[in-house]
Amino acid sequence: MPKLGSHMSIAGGYYKAVEAAAVAGCDCVQLFTKNSNQWAAKPITPQDAEAFAGALHQHRVSDPISHASYLINLASPNPDLREKSCGALATELHRAGQLGIRWVIFHPGAFTESTAEEGLDKIAAAMDGILIDTAECGAGLLLENTAGQGTNLGWNFAQLAAILDQLGHRERVGVCFDTCHAFAAGYDLSQPAGYDEMWSEFDEQVGLDRLQAIHLNDSKKGLGSRVDRHEHIGLGAIGLEGFRRLLNDSRLDRVPMYLETEKGHNEAGEDWDVVNLRTLRDLVG
Template sequence: MSIAGGYHRAVERAAAVGCQCLQLFTKNSNQWRDPDVSEEQATAFREALRNSGLTAAVSHDSYLINLASPDDSLWNRSVDALAAELKRADLLGLDYAVAHPGAYIEGGEEAGLKRIAQAVDLIHERLPTLRTQLLLETTAGQGTNLGWRFEHLAAILDDVRHPHRVGICLDTCHVFAAGYPIHRPRGLAEVLREFDAVIGLTKIRAVHLNDSRADFGSRVDRHAHIGQGKIGTDAFRRLLRDERLAGIPMYLETPKGTDSEGRDWDAVNLDLLRKLARSR
């Protein structure tokens, strides 16, 4: 949700379209500038959240951050930026902050995964009393992006000093594009079993609900409205009714705007998802 007009406005916008939980950017996601959050802004946001009835508010990091970068200058800047993001999220009282693991560019996967773990450790060393938990997001695997295999995320969790301070955000579009067959009738069950074996289902703290414009296994990240992509409504029905994911907050990252009838796309997607959750 947009924070235009103040952080509390994101809460109002989410409530207006019928959301029960909320994801927001705490800053411009395409700029390095890290604005401070005043105590007044944080208080207004926390009060708005408390009064709205929304739960499980999370932030998403900047798209410029690359914790796997082999370039020391970019890596250090990324560490600083994610640390600042986590501090803002903590001040706002957010449960989680979602981050893309990063792209290794050159040097290979193993070196990139090591860089990510080192970055996470450095951030946690700087912020020992942080309450907001960092969530690493599954990715589609475009280019040299890491996190598209469950094994990538497992390697990071195995390497960090405080794995209990790190969780996972599962993105439906990304895992589908990465080659995990959640669209098939028995695919979700297979994928969750594999995730449990490699990482552990208890590590999933959030789910991004997005259909995919790109093909299965394409490793291309293109989000679509629910039911208007290659994943399809049946897959979302199975996901929403799967007891292993019960109680985990789920967030839309579908395109913004209005449909041909002037309805807000967030409200349209939410309405469809709720119908799917009730249907058999």
């Protein structure tokens, strides 16, 4: 069975995300290492890192992973914003390194008033620069596939491949696959044939060996809608059978999987993370 976890809040300390993950029954955890809607960040102290490592060990939570700020846009044609984004993503890598986190997931970027091709070139160039600047930090970058809203890049695997193929520094780079984003982008993983075609294309274009994390989200919006709205597992347009195939796919066994579904409680008063994890685990086997 793959490791299953969820995105958790770091309010009150990084160790709090681990504690919340343990309470919900997670094997692994995703977090922001800073406020995801701000550029600035408080430095991480050795005490913060120690408490985080201690909590992971104590609660047997593994594969902590970081999601970068939503403000970062490596594809921006605006040089100031691009430079700020490069600095911010380098900071994200350093912060992950300080916390012993191996990967930082980020969205490739939006080309806004330029073109897709220019945007893809800019992302690859920016990543190379960042990877050189952070050579000592121990953490690497995961490109996440997107739903393709507006001018967001990386919604199809050919675009992810176009970035990866241009990189001079590929050792610390991988991909995070988001189920909701893929479905909204037009990959029909809800059906057996669509599911198989999708992974064949992924393997051909990107390579399954590049896959280091999976985001498990059902989709509120339809196939190919290009709209990114996460839904609880089994309650959206992907449905339980799509997730059953994914969870029982032996090629993906080694890849940790994280929920990014809405927090809160269902009508029976149960925590949604507990409900979604139970739904997923019931699909295995």
